[in-house]
Amino acid sequence: MKKYCYGTCFLISIAINILFSIYLYLGGGDRWVAKNPDITYGSPLTWTEKAAEEAEAVAAISCSGHGIAFLDGLISDGQPVCECYDCYGGTDCSELSPGCAADADSGDPIFLEPFWMQNAAASAVVIPGWHRMSYRYADDTLMSTELETYIRKLHSIVGNAITEGRYMVFGVGSSQLLSAAVYALSSENSSSPSNVVASIPFYPMYKSQTVLFNSENFQFEGDTNSWQSNNQTNNTDVIEFVTSPNNPDGELKKSVLGGKTIYDHAYFWPHFTPIPGPSDHDLMIFTLSKLTGHAGTRFGWAIIKDKDVYEKFLNYIFTADLGISKDTQLRVLKLLKVAIEQDGKPLFQFAYNKMRDRWDRLTSVLSKSTRFSTQNRHHLHCNFFNKTRLPSPAYVWVKCEREEDDDCGAVLEAGNIISRSGRVFSAKDRYTRLSLIKSQDDFELLLKRLTELVSLEKNSIETM
């Protein structure tokens, strides 16, 4: 019996060894396969293994949870260095710099970074060296049909925009689409330029782009309401920007003039606002940046009702830069496949929980203050989450209530908080914007500094 087992078990064991060896041998045939592109690839991995190993090695570099090492980071000792979040330093980002200012200036949507780390396997993408070298896709367009399909699916799941029977155009972030939209809506043949307006407080890019391009076709005319009171006749050519939810104050806005309108829906997602129903406007612009958090990817899309406007958009994108990166489009496709998993619940629940938690904690701190107030938030029914809830905007629009605090950004800065002053949004400096969408470290530091500021305020009240 024992002898029988020795023989049979040994043979089985050797057979398993051989099978494992074949497996490993095929997996290691990288170079051979690479020089023979016509062979049929099959599992196990061959030509992708090197790139996969590289990516895993870099992801394995420990940055203490206060930074990340990237594949294209600066190299030191043969591997990329940790890139630390604000206020952290040292080779492994473990050193907190004391007295460092809380930077709540930029709209960098790093609050979603942990979601993508948690979904590492589903969201990684391999780009082969020969991927989409052509200017065009098989259907002769500059846009991926598959990607367009997924964007339409996403809007249908979230219920935030009507896409049926509408055209779609991709751009380099929503930024490029903002200027494409102004171009597409402006009257080329008009002897006088179209007037571009937006309601204060507004995103500064509307103005800076129009001023930079300095086109004969359009000019920036500032605040919508001021423009309306100065131009009572309705025959003037005007293009109105409506940002909804608004940047900086999160308000769900509507067109004032009711004419040619560009709806900037960058923030119209369930993590920032209740979705009362699908937007159904002639021209709507969205961006990946505030949806999945991939600002660096520079990807946006416009949803367009009118065919002529659509064709002017296409012409703009074609002439400006022959379309947008195919590599980017492939990656966005991968990210959106994850975004629509389980009807979007994992992504939007994660994102909403983060934003709600930050607002709850911030509100709790500021409720003790009489010096600082924030925008009002009103309950609304959210069709996506199927409940009535408060908005949880990307930014806090802070007002300094004391009469002498007419530069609210400076007041915060004295408290070691960097914000974005009202004047940037063509508003008064009594207001300033705080970003709530940066990394968790950034948010914690902001909350700490705000708590300090408010407690100073209380102390001074108490000592009076």
Next chain:
Amino acid sequence: MKKYCYGTCFLISIAINILFSIYLYLGGGDRWVAKNPDITYGSPLTWTEKAAEEAEAVAAISCSGHGIAFLDGLISDGQPVCECYDCYGGTDCSELSPGCAADADSGDPIFLEPFWMQNAAASAVVIPGWHRMSYRYADDTLMSTELETYIRKLHSIVGNAITEGRYMVFGVGSSQLLSAAVYALSSENSSSPSNVVASIPFYPMYKSQTVLFNSENFQFEGDTNSWQSNNQTNNTDVIEFVTSPNNPDGELKKSVLGGKTIYDHAYFWPHFTPIPGPSDHDLMIFTLSKLTGHAGTRFGWAIIKDKDVYEKFLNYIFTADLGISKDTQLRVLKLLKVAIEQDGKPLFQFAYNKMRDRWDRLTSVLSKSTRFSTQNRHHLHCNFFNKTRLPSPAYVWVKCEREEDDDCGAVLEAGNIISRSGRVFSAKDRYTRLSLIKSQDDFELLLKRLTELVSLEKNSIETM
């Protein structure tokens, strides 16, 4: 002895089994790792495996060498379909469509696709879901320092541009940089717009961009020489485009006016032209498209001497679209790492051999023709290959010699060849452009159709 071997060998065999099993177990731990981003990743593969398998499965789809399946292709029966080159069809691209026209219109640089397939392992890149979500890199810029370093290395190896002490700006292809350059060189404060000129025949984008943007700062004034003869005084503000080698005719050109000049060096690489020495101009523009063949990636760079001009470039790119895709920059970095391997010899030798072979075969066909002539090509010393050689331009600039053939594009079209007519380049229609940089299938068909055309010509001469 036999019994001894049974025992020891069996134990060794079992030990090897266990080691293999541990290896495979760790490699298969994908989901577990994906939910635990804080753990230390290590070889073997965990979260990258799914993406790697997907990429290999798609690359394994056979398209008969006449097409490719892409990761973001249309899906049929659960996997992406083959996308066939022109004139091929069927689910596996094996069916040649008889009588199909040879399309030599576009500048799609697919001739380099086989190089990247041969270098599959070195050129693949994995983009993790959390890669570079921020608008900015660690140094607060919109451009990857590592990538910039590799571009400078490449120019130093090739010897085609001076980059020491110069600034660099990335753009969405060279396309975006062309308009950024016009913006940066135009006089904002001038009461009259800057005049933009280019020598006929010229790349049509120079005109179409200037017309589209319709800026008050500049206007397109057409041919450089005509402009010069009509404006003898030197005090007029003018911006000259110099394309060298020229598109469409491959000529190494120099500035006519000697004032503010934009050197478009898209084709200034050893596969297209001998490199007589490094270009040393104030403003030079390059593109990945005609270097590695990745037109779809939309990546270009400008090399700039003057700091003010550099800062205007940066402002333009920032305002137009907050920089270019970080995903794209990562991929370009990977491609350039391959490009500079062995001092660039594998890439440029491959590319030059292709172009020289195509020119040799084309010249052999057209040498039998009196009806069609091409641009003259002159021997020059190439510093990169360290030999005297002919240029091998991306395009053939065909002239129809018969008096009645005043629409050369139409003559070729009657011979089932699609070309790009002279008028597109603001030249006469007696000229037309044939692209030599498309796929091998496209080139073979072009040669076949040209041979047919020329043989008809011979027959008609013989029968006279």
